[in-house]
Amino acid sequence: MNRSRAIKEFKEIIKKSGLKYTPQREKIFRVILSTKGHFEIEDLVHRIRSKNIDVSRATVYRTLDILKKLGFVNEVIKFKNKTIYEVALKEHHDHLICRKCGKIIEFHSDEIEQLQNKICEEYQFKPEFHRLEIFGLCKDCQ
Amino acid sequence: MNRSRAIKEFKEIIKKSGLKYTPQREKIFRVILSTKGHFEIEDLVHRIRSKNIDVSRATVYRTLDILKKLGFVNEVIKFKNKTIYEVALKEHHDHLICRKCGKIIEFHSDEIEQLQNKICEEYQFKPEFHRLEIFGLCKDCQ
DNA sequence: TTAACTGCAAACCGTTTGCACGCAT
DNA sequence: ATGCGTGCAAACGGTTTGCAGTTAA
Numbered sequence: 401m402n403r404s405r406a407i408k409e410f411k412e413i414i415k416k417s418g419l420k421y422t423p424q425r426e427k428i429f430r431v432i433l434s435t436k437g438h439f440e441i442e443d444l445v446h447r448i449r450s451k452n453i454d455v456s457r458a459t460v461y462r463t464l465d466i467l468k469k470l471g472f473v474n475e476v477i478k479f480k481n482k483t484i485y486e487v488a489l490k491e492h493h494d495h496l497i498c499r500k501c502g503k504i505i506e507f508h509s510d511e512i513e514q515l516q517n518k519i520c521e522e523y524q525f526k527p528e529f530h531r532l533e534i535f536g537l538c539k540d541c542q
Numbered sequence: 543m544n545r546s547r548a549i550k551e552f553k554e555i556i557k558k559s560g561l562k563y564t565p566q567r568e569k570i571f572r573v574i575l576s577t578k579g580h581f582e583i584e585d586l587v588h589r590i591r592s593k594n595i596d597v598s599r600a601t602v603y604r605t606l607d608i609l610k611k612l613g614f615v616n617e618v619i620k621f622k623n624k625t626i627y628e629v630a631l632k633e634h635h636d637h638l639i640c641r642k643c644g645k646i647i648e649f650h651s652d653e654i655e656q657l658q659n660k661i662c663e664e665y666q667f668k669p670e671f672h673r674l675e676i677f678g679l680c681k682d683c684q
Numbered sequence: 685t686t687a688a689c690t691g692c693a694a695a696c697c698g699t700t701t702g703c704a705c706g707c708a709t
Numbered sequence: 710a711t712g713c714g715t716g717c718a719a720a721c722g723g724t725t726t727g728c729a730g731t732t733a734a
Contacts, residue, residue: 419689420732422690441724454691456691457692457724458692458726478619481620482723483723496662496665496669498667505665505667507664511657512658515651516654519649520676520678522649523649524680524681526678527638527677528641530677531673531674531677532658533674534669534671534672536662536671537668537670538666539665539667560713561713562708562713566715584698596716597715597716600699601714601716623697625698
C-alpha cells in the first residue's frame with residue numbers, strides 16, 4: 401500500500417471509529433510512514449521535534465495507541481523497557497534479532513504459519529496474531 | 543530435574559562463576575522453584591514478604607538477573623511493562639497466550655524448530671534462543 | 685454546541701543504582 | 710582480609726493521567 405492511500409484509509413477508519421481526525425494525528429502518522437523499518441516512540445518524538453512539528457509527547461503516545469488498536473502499527477517487542485513498533489503495511493513476517501548489534505532481519509515462512517495453525521487446532525485455540533523472534537548473532541557479528 | 547538437585551546445581555554453578563552463594567540467593571531460588579508456571583518479580587517479592595523471608599526488593603531483582611544469565615530462568619515476555627519469567631527446568635516450549643483471560647498454554651513442535659534452523663541457515667544467522675508466542679482466544683474464552 | 689482532543693506537568697510504576705555496612709570466601 | 714553482596718532510599722526512564730483550555734464535527 402502506498403503512502404497517500406494509507407493516509408486516506410487512516411482518515412476514513414479513524415472517523416468511522418467515532419474519533420476525530422486532527423492535524424496532530426495526521427502529522428504523527430506521516431512521520432511514521434516515512435520511517436523505514438522499526439521504531440520506538442522516543443525516536444519518533446525526537447524526529448517530530450527535529451522537523452519542528454509541534455506535537456506533544458503525550459499526544460504521540462496516545463496516537464500510537466490508536467494506531468495500534470486500528471491495526472496501522474504492530475508492537476514488535478519490548479526491549480530494555482522500551483516498546484518497539486513497526487508499520488503494519490507490509491505482509492506479516494517474523495524477526496531474527498542480533499543480540500550484539502541489535503539488527504533486525506525480517507523473514508517469512510508459510511510452512512511455519514501452517515504448523516502454527518495446526519497446533520492451535522489441537523488446543524482449540526483461536527489465533528489472532530503471533531510473534532516469532534529468533535535471537536542470536538547475525539552474519540557480521542559472529 | 544527435581545528441586546534439591548536444582549538447588550545443588552545452582553550452588554555449584556554460582557560458585558563456579560566466581561559469585562558468592564548467599565542465603566538470600568538460595569531463599570529466592572527456593573521460592574521460585576516452588577512457583578508453578580510463570581511469574582513476575584513483584585509477585586515474587588510479595589510471596590517472599592508473605593513468608594517473612596527478609597530479602598530486599600533490590601536483591602530480588604539482582605538475583606533474577608543472575609538466574610537469567612546462568613540459564614535457570616527465562617524471560618518469557620514483557621507484558622504491560624512488566625517482565626514475566628518462567629523456571630527453565632523443563633524442556634524448551636512456546637506459548638499460546640489468551641488475550642482475554644491471560645492464560646498461558648505451553649506447546650512444543652520439533653517441526654517448527656527445524657524450520658527455524660533452516661531459515662537461520664539461509665540468513666547465515668546463528669540462533670541462540672527464540673520465542674514464539676501466539677496470541678488469541680483460548681477454548682473457554684471464544 | 686459539545687464531546688473529543690491537546691499540551692503541560694505531575695504522577696506512576698517497574699526497575700536500577702550509589703552508598704555504607706556486612707558477610708562469604 | 711577483601712571484595713562481592715545486601716538493604717535502603719533515592720533516582721531513573723518510559724509511559725500514563727488530571728486538568729484546563731482548544732477544536733473538529
